[in-house]
Amino acid sequence: MTAEPLLRVDGVRAVYGDTVALHDISLDIAHNEFFALLGPSGCGKTTLLRSIAGFETPAAGRITVDGLDLLPLPAHKRPVNMMFQSYALFPHLSVEKNIAYGLEAEGVGRAEIRTRVGEVMEVVRLGHLAKRRPSQLSGGQRQRVALARAIIKRPKLLLLDEPLSALDRQVRASMQLELKRLQHEVGLTFVVVTHDQEEAMSMADRIAVLNEGRLEQLASPQELYAEPASRFVAAFIGTANLLDGEATVDGVTVPGIGPVPASHALAAGSPATAVVRPEDVTVGTEVSGGLRGTVVDTYFLGGASTISVEVPGLPAPLLASVHGATRLARGAEVGVTFGRATAVPRDPSQPPSYGTTIPTTAIPVTDAATAADTDEAAGAAGTAATGDASPAATGAPEASAPPRAQDVSA
Amino acid sequence: MTTTTPQATPAVRAQRARRGLAAAPFLAPGVFFLIVFMAIPVGLLAFYTFFKRGRFGGLVFEFTLDNWAKLAEPLYVGVILQSVGLAFIVTVLALLLGYPMAYAIAGLSPKWRTVALIAVVLPFWTNFLIRTYAWILLLNNAGFVNQWLQAIGITDEPISMLYTPQAIVVGLLYMYLPLMVLPLYASLQQLDPSLREAATNLGASPWRAFRTVTLPLSLPGALTGCIFVFVPAMSNFVIPELIGGGKTVMVGNLVRDQFYEARDWPFGATLALVLTMLLVVVIVIQAAVSRRITEGPRRG
Known part of the structure; x- marks a missing residue:
């Protein structure tokens, strides 16, 4: 990596009680890269993702995005958005409102919110479902709402926690292509956590294989x-x-x-x-x-x-x-x-x-x-x-x- | 959204009937119980309201609407309004006290959560009269509260706290607070923690995440708690009697007095029926509002 990396994880160590979840992990992720953290459950990949997002505090190490030190920042001030494994859609809000949530929290004006929500819903092809509640959507549609909600703030870094695991096989295949397309279209840097090697292999530019909290190989x-x-x-x-x-x-x-x-x-x-x-x-x-x-x-x-x-x-x-x-x-x-x-x-x-x-x-x-x-x-x-x-x-x-x-x- | 087919074919109807029959053995005990202990008594109550009172209780079988007309008398309207008012105050206070409690309990580690929940429920295992008498000891002019207030010099003379509406509120609040905390706790505890994380991740401050995600999603639990408190608080007659000294009459007292003191069964029945209907209306509203929150506005 010759260019300055977008995300730098430097010697990150995470400990739960007596268990070390991450053993001094270091890795760099470049701009516009589609990066995968791959490993069996319990390998520490989710801990690393959650540390980047700010839901876990590592015992040691540094995480920077574009040179900005993330660890001192509370989760809501980090320039990083995440798509949750369960999607974590707000059940009491419509599709539209779910997607607009991030912009509203930021205090963006109403008119701009409307245009940007419209745009993003076009990108993920959800325009016709704006008024629905999450409970009225199929699995694939929910996933696209979650994705739209996560990309609307144009984060520097998009984290995806097992993005396809809740979908059935046919939908997975098409969502996989969709994610690739989206990554090219909006020009984001993706970090995907997955335990599915096929998913990682087919989508990622580079993969970090984790096992028992250690980085086995990055290639x-x-x-x-x-x-x-x-x-x-x-x-x-x-x-x-x-x-x-x-x-x-x-x-x-x-x-x-x-x-x-x-x-x-x-x-x-x-x-x-x-x-x-x-x-x-x-x-x-x-x-x-x-x-x-x-x-x-x-x-x-x-x-x-x-x-x-x-x-x-x-x-x-x-x-x-x-x-x-x-x-x-x-x-x-x-x-x-x-x-x-x-x-x-x-x-x-x-x-x-x-x-x-x-x-x-x-x-x-x-x-x-x-x-x-x-x-x-x-x-x-x-x-x-x-x-x-x-x-x-x-x-x-x-x-x-x-x-x-x-x-x-x- | 859900429209039942206007005309079911005979075959479908037969199938439904069979399914209904298959469920019958399981439903029967519950239905039987409801008929014997709910439908028949309420039916009797409704029946009583249209007859004249007997001299020493009971009925004289002469049709009349006097009992219903009597409800409009300012005395009774006042009692009903006062009951609603007191129950409402108790409910609001229980919500204000109970929400932080439930929120705190839901955030505890599993071990301490159990301890806290047991502590909340514990008073229920003590006899209700004993607990009420304890309040009399605490609140009366020579009671602990007054002794204490005088000891630290806040007041020179005992403040009369017992036998006031405020005392009734305190007693009812004490009695029914757990009924607010438990459903609230249940709804807060089952909230997916990743929802709050998602809000935070999207840039919402902790307060904003609470206000826009946790709070609205716990409203059904809060409403259930409100019903659990409002309904028994409104119809309670022991606490107004003991702690309120019988001075502040609530509907519950009134009903009891009609049957035991005034021997006016028909009017007592009318009051009881009105109380029941009032509470049913409240519960129906609560159910509708909860559904609206969880399922969103009805769609055509």
């Missing part, structure tokens, strides 16, 4: 997918086969199956995990020179199929994805080879925290679809067009996202 979606910095990121972003072992010069030696070539910068002999994306796994009866295994199951997803293969020596099946349908059936004896793989450091003292056993019925299907749709395009920036089985779609906003990894570690 573009493409980079997060292709070059995860940690085992957590590898597991959390997209679907991955995680093979625990020890780093060698050009890969990872995995107990039970031997060396797996992988790019990395780790010291030889250190504990490591090879990360192999399903689309980098080739499976077939004619495939030779690799591992041998048995097909456990196949999932046909329309554009792609996921094949789960049991390999002797590995505790869990490997996942592979191929375009279109597969002719392989359950029980087929196949050869398995790995294409591109990366390796990430592994904490040997900690048992794998992600995905030792995954219900293979639904979750791999989703992510394989995403991955397969987009593996030719840039990394994994795709929308979940099919088979979204993420917990958000089932209406559990704070449910932790299931680990999207097929862990094959011993």
Whole structure:
């Protein structure tokens, strides 16, 4: 980041009783950036957002917007607006009045309020609903009211707390596009908090992945997918086969199956995990020179199929994805080879925290679809067009996202 | 907004009837109770109002409208107005005292919230007469309040506080304040805290956020509290009797006196019916206003 950042979070630490919610988080967000804070529930992303908005007071650190120190300011004096997860629309006020609230609090004149409310309602396409109460609106309409209310003051920074989690899948897809459009149109800086990696991947320019109050990695979606910095990121972003072992010069030696070539910068002999994306796994009866295994199951997803293969020596099946349908059936004896793989450091003292056993019925299907749709395009920036089985779609906003990894570690 | 279909088809009607029958076993006990203890007594009361009084109570079955005409006498109009006035003052004071209390309780940590709520409800577990007599001890000329006032030199002679309308207000307020606090607390406590945050986030000062969000959204609770206080305060007759010394007559006393002292059952019934109707009107208004607040103005 060469230009002066819009938002600078510097060493922010948050503590609740004995628990540290944020461990000295530092990050910069540029003007007009669409930024995502991604992580499972309890990772601290909401705490960070609420600290920026002024609803939580960090124990240490600085937060500045355009050089303005936010922390000494009370919440109502910060140049930051927020869209709440539950939308927090005022139930006793009409759509119009909800949207006008911020301007009225600021003491803007009545005529100007009317024109600006009209404009914003055009932007979010709500003009015909001006007189309704929030209780008379659909979920998507409410979300747009919340958005209109948050952007009407033209804040420098717009915070969005799980903006799409309360919507059903079809509405989500269109709102996702809408948010992108809006961000370009009004030229705002967006900071989105989400536990849904697909949401973050498809919308954000850059993503900060948080886990247990620590910043795991801050990168573009493409980079997060292709070059995860940690085992957590590898597991959390997209679907991955995680093979625990020890780093060698050009890969990872995995107990039970031997060396797996992988790019990395780790010291030889250190504990490591090879990360192999399903689309980098080739499976077939004619495939030779690799591992041998048995097909456990196949999932046909329309554009792609996921094949789960049991390999002797590995505790869990490997996942592979191929375009279109597969002719392989359950029980087929196949050869398995790995294409591109990366390796990430592994904490040997900690048992794998992600995905030792995954219900293979639904979750791999989703992510394989995403991955397969987009593996030719840039990394994994795709929308979940099919088979979204993420917990958000089932209406559990704070449910932790299931680990999207097929862990094959011993 | 909701328009019932003007003509339900026979099939639909039959289906509704079946559904009604299925619910009957569950509704029956409640309906039975209401009929026996509410509809029949009120019906009897209404019936009584059109007959002449018996000499030693009871009725003489001769139709008359005298009982209703008697209501217009200044004496009774005055009593009804005074009752409404006193109950109104008690309600307003209860609201002014109860709102900050409920607001403070809703802001406590769960543990202290429970303690505070128990403290609010505790007086209800003590016998009501004992509590009323306690007020007599406090307020009479040789009572604690007067002793204390004289001790710190505010007054040289005892101020007569007992047996005044003010004493009735104090007694009623004391009696019914919890009924104001509890519904208010309930409505404040269930308010989504993110609403206040949203107001703040949009630039509203804490006071403005309270005035434009918290206060209007707690109005239904406040109205419920007002009804809970106004209705029993208006019809109470023990406190006016004991603390008011029987000098300030409220409708409740009047009704009681008609039955027990004057042996004029028909007129007592008329007064009781008027009181009931008055309170029903108040409750209907309250329900309508609450609905308007929560659902917004009716739309065509």
